[in-house]
Amino acid sequence: MPPYALDEERQPALFTLSGACTVEDAQATHAALAQTLAAHDAVVLDLGGVDYADITLVQLLLSALQAAQAGNKRLELAGEASPAVCAALRLSGVENVPSVKALFGLPG
Secondary structure (H helix, E strand, O other): OOOEEEEOOOOOEEEEEEEEEOHHHHHHHHHHHHHHHHHOOEEEEEEEEEEEEOHHHHHHHHHHHHHHHHOOOEEEEOOOOOHHHHHHHHHHOOOOOHHHHHHHOOOO
16 A cells, blocks of 8 residues: 555645655655646645655655646645655755755755
8 A cells, every 4th residue: 555645625735655655655656646746736745654765755755846846836845754754865865955955944
């Protein structure tokens, strides 16, 4: 079962990721998030429940940021990302990318 849930009843739409976010579910998760971004002007990501993340989650987040920017959509973070997400961002070296800094409220 993919590690995401979608609440389209609320505005903006809420896309929640939880549990392990790995390559096994990346394709389905990417497709669902891309479809959500295409259907809504604004999407809120809840990453607080992610307890394990590999590089595919980082790639998925970068893809979502690019799609949001290209489509003039708003992508926001609900609360704080989990320590697992923050660690994956640091390990991948993207924490200094301006759009990543802005989404995650990173200093600098």
